[in-house]
Amino acid sequence: MAQNKHEVAGVPLGNIRNRNELRVVRLMPQVLAEHLDYHPSYLDIQDIYALTLNNLPPRYRQQGTIVIKEPVSDEEILRELRNAVGQVELAPTDKES
Structure with missing residues (x-):
């Protein structure tokens, strides 16, 4: 029997997400x-998104997670987004010829 790629021992893991993902998209x-x-x-937008997330501490959540304080x-997200935009703007993925 094939196992879902987001399951381990029958436990679904695909719904555990980094809380910062939607916050970066929103900002x-x-x-x-x-x-x-x-x-x-x-591709530049994807690079900005990924670079920003890589420079923030991950904040994973699962169904039923209670967030008491957002660290x-x-x-901080805006600062990292600005840094990522500046970095990608200097070295864009799609270079114009």
């Missing part, structure tokens, strides 16, 4: 709007 348009002359490509502030 990214605000940071991109600050860079009026920068028009990131599809990662929106200001």
Whole structure:
């Protein structure tokens, strides 16, 4: 019997998510709007997203998780997003010829 790739010993693990993922998605348009002359490509946006998440401490949640205190502030996410935009803007994925 084949096992689901997001299961271990019959326990589903696919619904455990990093809480910062949606927060980065929510705040990214605000940071991109600050860079009026920068028009990131599809891959640039993915790079900004991934780089930002890699530079934040992960905050995993599962169904039933109770968050008492959020140790990662929106200001910290905004700072990391700005750093990632600056880094990707200097070395974009899709270079224009």
